[in-house]
Amino acid sequence: MAVKAEQKSKLVLQVQTGVTAAGAPAYKQRTFANINPELGDEDFLTVAAALGTLQAHSVHAVHRQDTALMQKA
Secondary structure, rough: OOOOEEEEEEEEEEEEEOOOOOOOOOEEEEEEEEOOOOOHHHHHHHHHHHHOOOOOOOOEEEEEEEEEEEEEE
């Protein structure tokens, strides 16, 4: 039986929004869905850098979340 996989990618920017009461950095995430899953890692990072320049806060980390939904065809 054939299996069909629907792949999806998300780009998550972790930005530093300030500091906590204890003085540790405080972070929030900005998630961008529907990123082409066939995009290579270098191109993915180029997109993340471009989106990072649009943020009011500095980017601390870039995460890529790839998922696949498996179904019988």
